[in-house]
Amino acid sequence: MQHNGPQDENSGSQRKRKRWLNFEGAWKKLYEVRWGDCGAQIHSISWLAKQFEAKHELRDDWQQMYWERHLQNCLDAAAEIAMVPSFSDGIGVIKIPATIVRCIGYWEHMNSSACDYSKFSDHCQHFGLYARRLRLPSALCLPEICDLLRTSNLETLEIHWIKLKDHVDGICELLKQNSETLKSIEFVHCKLSTSFIDAICDSLWIKGLKTHGIEHFSIRISNFLDTSSSTLPAGLASFLSSGRCLSSLSLSDDHLRRNFVEMILDVLFDSSSNIAALDLSENYMSGWPSHFKWTSRPGKQLSSGIGKSLQSLRVLNLRNNNLQRDDVDFLKYALVCMPKLESLDLSDNPIEDDGIKNMMPYFVEMSEKPFSLIDLKLGQCELTFNSVSQLLNVLSRWKKPLTSLSIGENNLGSKIGALLGKFLSKGLQSLDIDDIILVLPAFRKHKMK
Template identity: 50%
Template sequence: MEKVPALLSLCMETVIKEIIYGDHFLHNIFELPLDLIDCLLMRLPPLALQKLQEDMPSGQCRGDESINAFSRDGRKRKRYGDFNTVWRTLFYSRWPEGVAQIQSMEQLTMRPIKGSETDYNDDWQQLYWEAHLQNCLDEAAEIALLPSFDGCIGEITIPDILMKSIGYEVEMGYKSSEVSKLSYHCRNFGRYARKLRLQNVLCVAETCELLRDSRLQSVVLRRIKSKEHVNGACRLLNLNSHTLLSLEFVHCRLSSHAINAIFNSLYTEGIQTHGIQYLSIKASSILENNAVTIPSGVLSFLLSGRYTFYAFNAIIAS
């Protein structure tokens, strides 16, 4: 005989759907008894947890902060539990391999990057949405690379498997056409991005606009070759020049003019030094009129940085 769901489970499912797909009764959720709030937190999918945390009344807990409330027996207890612990559980349930997939460059090179938030970061909400956004960008790049693609990057539809991983069933959503677009994920989760890797097809002005709220510390650029991609990369790097610490080029083919433009974009206006601490150019080629000289932009970059580790595996060809 099929097991009948408990009344509590049915109620929880109804509340979760209301959080994800509705906007009218969120304030009522905060009036639930504390025990039910704690139980609900452990069942919320990522998108519901995000909405609940964002809409929490002023003065209540944020992130892993909490305020104390007195229970009936007079003992203090944490109100609404520990959000950061829930985010950590959600992260490992989706990516069992842990944070290895988003390791910072200082871990890969065994050299510490000073000032980086990522090396000892325990903000699991930030780590979760950063990894999710990277998954979305990777999927979008695969679609944008298809010869048949002729549209806006932001209009690309996120695959159902990624939508379900954050708790959103497309067929149930009233705003599925909006929530399923890459633009929604960049707009809502871009502010959590600290490290991203971007294929050339995403290095365009539109992507820079989509990621305008990001504060990138580490960027990996792949297969940058055309003028459009160079311009997009320059704009993205310049927008994040005040936070960028690590930069890597992989399988790129750049002219001396392009490489000069890219390195010049790393300077913050009015400041003659940059903040890059790790620079890597792998399996790439730089086209230079004089193959025995280093492009002026690269030379200036090398002379104006501090605490920088360089790893070059590039061919300078005429």
């Protein structure tokens, strides 16, 4: 029987959507049975993940997630073999373990099937088109990987342990191949010379355009080999200054020193990007860039063209950088350039009571404004009751109260209990007070109901 008309077309569309939903449920079940979790295999920073989902209205595609996770299992298995010193073949011919092949039901047909799925290249050929988020160890960062993943449209790429020119050459080709779709790239445990950094950054430009589409760029637990230079690698400087899409930059635990960080901040201060999250934690930045003291003042209105990137900053992580009290004195001038800042992490820095006192004029001035800061971390900063009590008094007067405060692992003594109890009634939702002594009766008396 033939069906015509809009009503039949709508009915057909509904049936197709119902079948699609049924298949989605089946793919989800297969995913859960095989891996036992519904989490992504590569986790971006939580702030970036939330922003990306909100911007792109992501929805679960369980078939895509299943084959992407399967391909990542194949990549990890191939890397283990390729890392053996005696391995000398191409990575495409690496045999995938039977435990993985059995999971997709092809082990029984390997001798009769035209494509037996025993080789790494077979899995890349058939499932590469599902790959959006992948993690690559250095052993697979070879020119051959570009051909193996030629059907992929990578959006997120995490790269581990590159330290040789061959690794960089291979990964640069893959970056060029995916420059139009790539949004997030992260380097972990890498050794990067100036020439390596330049080559990587140059590979991220979209063909025919003088810009890139990278939103999140991260280098962590790595070594920059030429940080003593008086200039930034040209490729990195150009990348930071020309990426209007760049919203998150992480250079964490990279053994960076003051001069290198200062050059990074100088580029960001004058760039056209809209950085919203900046992570410079776990470096060595003692001697905070003092030029901020001369370019800004609390209460001074910033022009729209000055420090555009810092004006858009919402998350700043400076944890464990050996910042001293004088560094914090300069920091308050830098914060003036960040009117939208929501989260500030200064934990694990020995700023002491004088450091908090140096920042107090800034906090006092902000109490008169609809300040955006809602998350403040000052754990393990060698603070005492004197400075923290003053800080709590100032913070309690803010028009827009904090929602999260961390002051744990400081020697605050028992007297802080009553003040914390009162402060909780101001709208605080999260309070970290690990390893400080409290007078429990006083704290209970004022705790939020």
